[in-house]
Amino acid sequence: MPVTAQSNVRAVGDVRAAIEALQGRFGERLSMAQAVRAQHGNTTTWHPNQPPDAVVFAETTEEVADIVRVCAGHDVPVIAFGTGTSLEGQVNAPFGGICVDMSRMNRVLQVNAEDLDCTVQAGVTRKQLNTELRASGLFFPIDPGADASIGGMTATRASGTNAVRYGTMKDAVLSLTAVMADGTIIRTARRAKKSSAGYDLTRLLVGSEGTLGIATEITLRLHGIPEAIAGGVCPFTTLEGACNAVIATIQSGIPVARIELLDEVQVRASNAYSRLSLAETPTLFVEFHGSEAGVAEQSQRFGEIAAEFGGGPFEWTQNAEERTALWQARHDAYWACRGLRPGLETFATDVCVPISRLAECILETKADIERLGMLAPIVGHVGDGNFHTSVLVDMSDPADIARVEEFMTRLVERAIAMDGTCTGEHGVGQGKMKYLDAELGAAVEVMRAIKRALDPKNIMNPGKIVRI
Structure with missing residues (x-):
């Protein structure tokens, strides 16, 4: 069912103060232009476009952390944006807020050919990655059709035509660096192919659609061509x-x-x-x-x-x-x-x-x-x-x-x-929230408990997956 609102439902927190603080930090890399804001709302399905109040173009993990800290200090929503190809309204801003555009975080940071893995920034796209991997004899197999960003694919637990043999993003992601709701930067795991050390935070964040944290660097499993x-x-x-x-x-x-x-x-x-x-x-x-x-x-x-x-x-x-x-x-x-x-x-x-x-x-x-x-x-x-x-x-x-x-x-x-x-x-995004109770029952309340624990102010991509 499409979202019926034609614009943002309501303002949350002190958006003006957050924007002023971010303007001082990012200058021209913050935009409030209507066309830019509309571009960063939902554009690929029948859900109405719900643009953010401003868009900031981040270039490093530390900058993403700075943005989140400012937003947390003013109780303002934060929505991560990769290439905008998600299909269930995941990048919409129903409560307004700040969109963090990751497209400039587009570097392949490390390729470990002997270990069949690599680490990339979240804005790297799947086609860009495979172009850079070609000389190594390796490739990244997850292909959801659109030339999506690795960060967006991680956030939505993407798969594609190769999934029957190579699995989905939950199988491909070995570790990630993420910015949590208070601006803390964490790394969920090391590069070892297996581990039994504590909770599996990697797979908790894979598929969380930016509602628990923002993945900024991702370590991926690769395969030989x-x-x-x-x-x-x-x-x-x-x-x-x-x-x-x-x-x-x-x-x-x-x-x-x-x-x-x-x-x-x-x-x-x-x-x-x-x-x-x-x-x-x-x-x-x-x-x-x-x-x-x-x-x-x-x-x-x-x-x-x-x-x-x-x-x-x-x-x-x-x-x-x-x-x-x-x-x-x-x-x-x-x-x-x-x-x-x-x-x-x-x-x-x-x-x-x-x-x-x-x-x-x-x-x-x-x-x-x-x-x-x-x-x-x-x-x-x-x-x-x-x-x-x-x-x-x-x-x-x-x-x-x-x-x-x-x-x-x-x-x-x-x-x-x-x-x-x-x-x-x-x-899930906005479009399929209403079906989760029928599919998962009491497990949805566990999801809400996790969301409340990791994002007590409900600023991380609110209005997606579960209602708080």
Whole structure:
């Protein structure tokens, strides 16, 4: 459900005094320009833009700490901003406050090739990191589509197309440096690959969406660039067949690196936007990593499984340019959807279910879309049971908004009933707060207790995840 407020709900603390103090410290790196403030509110979903009162461009961890101390002293909210690609209103400022823009904190601080890890500032983007890692023979596998910042990916516990093989940000982050609500700087862990020393503060902060602290430096697990990569597309006669082929592939133990589903509507959108010529039928994009012999064997075996469920032919290649074009089209799915009906807003949402319930969940969701007469392509990281719908909605039509809200509620209730989650990778933000009680029950109150303990003034990205 979209947030209904058109502007900030109310002012919190002495914003004017905080801004004056920060102006003395940061000068021209503090902006109150309307366009800059609007840019740092939510811009990627149907949630209304709720801009901060000012934006400060930080360059070091110590500067972030200074900003937080000033805000804490004046009871003013602090919202961290990476690239602004989050999908549930995480960067909105519903109570006003100061936005800390991390884009200038964009240095790769250390690469430890022998240990397969690196440390980066929060503003480094995933593409920038992989460009700098290329000469080392290593890569960072988490790829949530947009060229998101590592800090933002850490805050939302992002994943992406490679998650079925390489995991999500909770698996990739070894340690982080964070600024807490009183301006204290902490480091959550060392670089050791495992530790049993105390509470796991790293994973407490990963996925906390800036509500407990602001990650400023992140140490990441890296992987060797595979000897060989093979990938391709496989059309199916039915959506059910494509889903069941995914389930069989995962359950058979084939070490697939990526396996993505596009329904026929998404294929049509991607053909038009990305200039593809795929058959407009449910389709899987698949990729394998390993040795030359290994990827050839895995590709052949997948083709055999796909054929059992009405799929094929599976056309695969090791040509890097062809594979890059294919996965760029997959990452551009959101923008392709917007082109289906220009002028409408696109509301991207996701759920995740156990892999054994994947086909059932997607087919029931597809039936809902057709019953409600909606335009909502389905696409997903189906190898781990995570799929998305990009709902096109006319925000000037109350009946259309009501249909989308009904659809969203039914989608989440369906996923939770299947022992799944209301969000596989988009996070909670503002949009999915109302579903947490149904999914987690009494655990939500534990989250509130943690929030109160670490942020007693409720200044760290308030109005997200849990209400205080």
